[in-house]
Amino acid sequence: MDNASRTMVVIPTYNEAANVGPLIDRIFELVPDVRVMVVDDNSPDGTGSIVAGLSKRDKRVKLFSRKGKEGLGKAYIAAFEAILKDQSVGSVLMMDADFSHDPEYIPPMLARGLEASLVVGSRYVSQGRTEGWELWRRALSRWGNRYARLVTGLPIRDCTGGFNLISLDLLRKIDLKAIDMSGYAFIIELKYLLFRAGASVAEVPIVFRNRREGESKISGHIVSEGVIAPWKMRLKK
DSSP: OOOOEEEEEEEESSOHHHHHHHHHHHHHHTTTTTTTEEOOOTTTTSHEEEEHHHHHHOOOOOEEEOOOOHHHHHHHHHHHHHHHOTTOOEEEEEEOOSSSGGGGGHHHHHHHTTTTTTTEEESSSSEHHHOOOOOOOHHHHHHHHHHHHHHHHOOSSSSSOOOEEEEEETTSSOOOOOOOOOOOHHHHHHHHHHTTTTTTTTEEEEEEOOSSSSSOOOOOOHHHHHHHHHHHHHHHO
16 A cells, blocks of 8 residues: 555635635546545535535545534644544645645655655745745744744744645654644644654645635734744643
């Protein structure tokens, strides 16, 4: 069984009806052997219904329905807890639903996953970059990553990026219930815990593009939590 056939792609969604179908189609064009789990927080635009229809036609697609919007962190944790019970899965790949994470990077990430237990799709290594962002957002992201590395000691250039491949053997070594962050802060804490659990890390350069459809989920709360989160991680026992 190869790396792709043992990988579950996890995609959290809230109001991504315009993106989710084309994204799943593109993933399977590039890596037909992966499976896809969409974690939908009861999207009022019918995202869950679209995925439910896809899952009836394609056994590689699974819908994980949640009762309401509780944030990125809780959506991923619920999915991880379910996937960890499936002995046929060897790794999970986290990605956004809005095409900002291009599926074309999945094959090289899977290839690096043969050697590393944590593979980060990175905007901040050589040949990685962002496209379509305003100057303030580029500055915020770069500053946030430098700040997180400085406080936590993480040897990862892209601490806040949500495009990540994680070995389930590594994921089993951390206490998911101990994570209490959401948004970008959740991503930082997850990487911090995985690194402390002994992750071997590789970063694959990606071009992060602005979402195709819908509205950005960034908010003032997400930004402020990202400032506090690295210190909370350092202070936890």
